[in-house]
Amino acid sequence: MTIIDEAPVLSAPANLRGLGGIAIEGGVLRHGMAIRTDDLALVTEGVADELVAGGLTVIVDLRSNDEVAITGRGPLGTRPVAYHHIALMADVGASMPAVDREWRFTHEAMGESYVAMTETAAPALVTALNVIAYAPGATAFHCAAGRDRTGVLAAVLLLALGASDDDIVADYARTAPNMPGIMRRTRGVMGPLLARLGVDEEAMQRSLPDGPMDVSMRIMLGTLRDRHGDPLAPLRAAGLSDDTIARLRAKAIAA
Template sequence: MEFRVNIQAMSMHSTHDLSRRHIPLNGASNFRDLGGYVGHEGRPLKWRKIFRSDHLAALDHQDLAQLKALGIARSFDFRGVQESQAQSYQWPDIQRHSLSIEPTVVQRLQAQHLTGKPLTAADALDAMQTTYRDFVRSDSHRFAQLFEHLLDKPDPLLFHCTAGKDRTGLAAALVLSALGVSEADIWKDYLLTNQLYKRNSTGAFTLSPDVLKIVWEVQESFLKASLEVIHHDHGGMHNYLTQTLGLTPAALQKLRATYLD
């Protein structure tokens, strides 16, 4: 599959799909299953194998019991060092692996805020798109590490960042691409954050509502910024997955054999 960047917004999930995909937790709003999407050769992704989420620091005993029932014993945390320290977790039944990607959106907006110049929606949009470009230019090794863990063993796992929308959103798009899921379903999964995620803090400084809206949502233009770099710098999604992230033909075959029905 070659992931084009001019695709239009896709319709949201049906109620039935969403009720199976989204797993309500008291301490996380954007926790969901990547199962069910149709992948390579028409084979659907197995349910209850790969999960994506916002951070896990606020989970309660009921949430942890639910994760244990799902068989999740591994988490892969894309949060930066300060983020993971500020909202740390160490749950007895979950082995946390740090795949740290620093949250440059916050730094960019804070730097401009300190100049005294009011932050605008255009500033926020530019910061988000620049950050998504940097994910590919600076942090591809973290996504390669996620694939290594996916290939290591077939046990259920989850990956997350703070809101489960940007670093996690790109990671999910890469995983779904590698498994042969259609562009329509990849966009559908990415945009689902706007239905599910409920932010619980406003950050270290006050932002206007129009800026906050951009910072705490996902837009097509964000993911497109990553995809444009993948196409311009790497020659397309297939080349990026195989050459930059190291998914050899044998690795792709193993990935699909492991996670597709």
């Protein structure tokens, strides 16, 4: 079942980047292991071919069921790429911070929502980390914008690999200059979903905060440390094993 009648417009990602080059325990995260990106279901045929030629073998789709119902897998669905749909939230509204039914789009509110996501969606995050650990080639993980749900998975992956908080925050903040392109690219999908929640997309865009994005990720990491000691504690309680972490680190360092 689809939610909109018109086919989404295909385009190149606006927020795609590999995590290679980030300092981790034992060295530097190798290139070609993990890619974070905005919606891969919207890529063109040419981009799909380039990603596969570049070593992509696995996709982890973090979107909700409603989002997937609109686009399906897109052109990459016809390529030899394994696909795992691991929704971090049941619906888009659940991932949007709200108080007294009013949406709050501050950097601080987004950081608080990332903490809640880490704690409530810990089993899904553990599943995603295991997929990355056992994937034979490069794994790309994405939501719609490649910022929030994708940013949380990128953060816990980098934590498991032993990256510093500063490097995790710096990677997250690299999305900031891409936001105008992200909003244009996802409008055809997110607009109808936001309308169902009673959120006016144009009003929401006007309410998006200015200033450095790094506040959100610092709140996530700092709050998890204050609350649990180990920021990965919610994931460990949900089944993240030392064996999986060891496998991720060995894979990240291997040439």
